[in-house]
Amino acid sequence: MYSVVEADNRSKIKHDDLGECSAKLMTSLLFLQCFCAVGAAHVCVSLSLQKCDQSKCGSLEGEEIQHFYEILTQREEIDVIYGAYAKTEGMLSAANLLDFLQKEQKEQVDLSYAAQLIEKYEVDETAKAKQQMTKDGFLMYLHQPEGLIMNPAHKRVYQDMQQPLNHYFISSSHNTYLMEDQLKGPSSTEAYIRALMKSCRCVELDIWDGSDGEPVIYHGYTLTSKILFKDAIKAIKEYAFKTSEYPVILSLENHCSVEQQKLMAHHMTSILGSALVTKPLGDHMPTELPSPEDLKRRFLIKGKRLNKLEASLSDQASAEEEESVTEEEDCRDDEEESEKNLSGKSKTLKLAKELSDIVIYCKSVKFQGFEHAQTHQAFYEMCSFKEGDAFKFAEKSAFEYIHHNVDKLSRIYPSAFRTDSSNYDPVPLWNAGCQIVALNFQTPGPEMDLNQGLFGQNGLCGYVLKPSYLRDKASEFDPITLTRGPWLKHKELHVMVSKSNLNGHMDPLVRVEIHGVPADETEKETRHIQNNGFNPMWNENFQFDLYVPELALVRFVVEDYDAVSNNDFIGQCTVPFTSLQNGQCA
Template identity: 70%
Template sequence: TVVELLNKVDIFKCDKSKCGFLEGKEIEHFYKILTHREEIEVIYGEYAKTDGLMSATDLLNFLLNEQREDASQNDALQLIEKYELDENAKAKQQMTKDGFLMYLQQPEGLIFNPAHKSVYQDMNQPLNHYFISSSHNTYLLEDQLKGPSSTEAYKKALLKGCRCVELDCWDGSDGEPVIYHGYTLTSKILFKDVIKAIKEYAFKTTEYPVILSLENHCSVEQQKIMAQHLISILDSALVTKPLRDQMPTCLPSPEELKGRFIVKGKRLDKLEEMFSEESKTAEEDSVTEEEDDEGDEEDQEKKSSKTKSLKLAKELSDIVIYCKSVHFRGFEDSRDKQSFYEMASFKEGEAVKLAEESANDYIHHNTDKLSRIYPAGLRTDSSNYNPVPLWNAGCQIVALNFQTPCLEMDLNQGLFLQNGQSGYNLKPSFLRDQDTNYNATCVICALKSSIVDPIVKVQIYGVPADTTVVETQYIENNGFNPMWNENFQFNVRVPDLALVRFLIEDYDSSSNNEFIGQYTLPFNSLRNGYHHVPLLTKKGDLLSSAGLFVHIMVVDAE
């Protein structure tokens, strides 16, 4: 409790009568101790120039000079009306220190730009122009060897704004396809139950489209069942044909696809054949197709070294419209042969190598085609790779294990915190323009209710030239109201790709520091001035009654 915490830090001395409870002036004294913020007093004192209080003009000066907001006298008056608790001060259009503290602890005082909490980006560009929040092995709750599979994992990912979920599909008993991690002891769930769960939770957080990434290992018979379930359960929300009556020349936009589901998988023919007068209906229900190589490494060892083939049911093939899976055979081959609706998947090692050694080619590839990245199969513990270098190369579907709390998921959550948590972030213009002259190679060459020793690390993630970390000194035995009063300066060269992470740890000189909380947000969503930084747990939940108070100043380089 609060009382227990204050006793621990030798602050709770309000019970002057020694009766075991507080009354009258003791309560007032207790409140003053509880809300005492030396740094707030200093800031308030600098601007409270009207009989020791902040007038609307004083508050406006603070908003303009410190917060660098485009504010007016009326904005200041509205803040006083909204947050001032003292009716006498409010009547005089003044703000007390308590009202000022109340304002700084509300959304208006948080570090994240409130304008970015809603959808503010252009959502009418082709899908390949966006970073898309994406998960890998979405069905798993734990590890990839014997952990449980569950529809709950899909619900959790979708509620976090994930827009691309993976379904590993295998033949099940009683003719019903199942989802699980092949060749392992992970539990199995029915394909139809997963589709029902996805339909129910897909658009609770955001209305923008969901991509169903199929890793298909089923027989033709059960592929037909898969297609039946997709069509019957998702109904008109499933995209089963191009949005218009003529052959498209680019992918549709997130806005056009609101409330819709897109299937990513193999297709027997080119999309163009749907509009060809000479196209013929296939006489066979299935055609031999080269098998996808997206299986994990342990799966690959169980397969013959010879080229395998996959029988593909026409019913399932026909509902693959905008995300046809193809193999990547080099950038030249992709330029010459790969259509805009065809997309390749890359294992993390291959993708990182391309981003490092062929960055410009990779960036140009991703200006008009979708790329999906997935973790290596050896990550049996469901750990994650660093997604930042792949975002830097313009890769859109950078799939992570959402079930694993880690730095990489912090970065993913931070990137997609903006734009209304829609799961779609518009890529910077230099990663969208096919004629881009962006030279990748030149860039790529508080807190806790116990006694802790808190230390703050400020981390920048982005292009290698921007990636850095600084840390404060630790404050010994004070997790209640530590003050660092330290200044750091960063030179950020590519702000459009930069993420800022505030990490708080309990310092330990003899072992690894203990995680306390973190908060990650896009650099471009930072607000100038004095702001509170909320803190999240490892699982991404809000750490109540905890936060950092920081001063931010972003200025253009001279």
């Protein structure tokens, strides 16, 4: 029933197969579909084929095919549920189905909705004509959008997209050009394509002087391969809006000479054309950032600017054609810090006016403390924070950090010591209201699972509206101390993990994790089922208490238990708690 694919270097069930094709996660009962390694699945299917091949001819015909189908789709818990409600000639009438939807799935729907489900998903024409649903039709319904683990409404853009950019979490990538590690891995335009197709809305470009006069992208002072800057811009333009129409931020780490900076500006303006924001929207100087809706299918440049944005709308004399910007005057990313440390002194960067002029809403500035930022930092100026500093602020100064992020954009990037392109936990930084929490998209793992889980909602548009208490200047929210306030909404999550038995050659277990504010962080796991990777049965109940549900992510992980080494990853599904549907059947 579920395909198994090699994805992100992990043997992984497709996200659609676990969380989306399979049914609802419910506040009272969750039936997780089985996960299996490729080999185990093949063995079990082979055994089932042999069992059904009564004629011993090596193929299935007629009733043998029907028997094989029944084995593959057999789910004892679904049989129990179906049997309890199928009270009309052994099948579900529209009234019976409505009873199930209201009592078990906790849906507020009417009889016409139940009739529509029968019409849409019943596979037997005779039953459909009677407005009845067979067990096969019931299974079909459970595997369709109406039976998703995630609220179908959240699979579309459902949030207010007309608030300032700083009011949103923004799916963001670090060293986007890299396919592997940060020392000798390949750089490729394909890496940009992959990130953009995953709805990443902020990509990074590390640009250096190319030997033939064309700027190149690579991880400086390493053996990573190089790609042409203009080729990256072409790939970004082609794929930027295939998954999402909302704006893409190009975060520039500029190491180029003035001449090649001019080429960078030329390539971006000529390739991106009118989609590139080169002046503030409207006729007057704005007082806040535009909204994602205002910027649909537009590109923003994050980088250094020689003067204030106000100068672009005034008659005052422009800055010199070239001007120096030192590291002390601006924020520097980890690569540039490494460069400074290697040389033992600051590097002075000369900035081309052509490049400066296309930095509009994301001017990079150095962070000089929260108080300084409140009094001196303009709404269009943003700071980048290295991982260690950001976590220190999120833990020790969460209240101040949250207020900084109410009206300022913050970008977080991984430590320079993560040469293997590993990732940090993004959740504490989201809790502090940080918008651009940049991860290494090329590296699979729990951190990227959480990122994809958060941004899997709101139509995969790459923007998620922050809770109101992370947008309110008067907010008293602190994720560490959790004082009383509108964010405290105690919820109980009840999960039952269950599945019927067949055969297999692995020892699967299921772990349910809650990620959010420290008070909500926890995990529980089932026992492992020995030698049954195809259709394991756990029948275990978990209960979780959540206090800030709007910031909680629920992650389901299936692993192959190993007594002497780390368990092998099999599959996972991560969903925002607020996107889970109530109910009792999967």
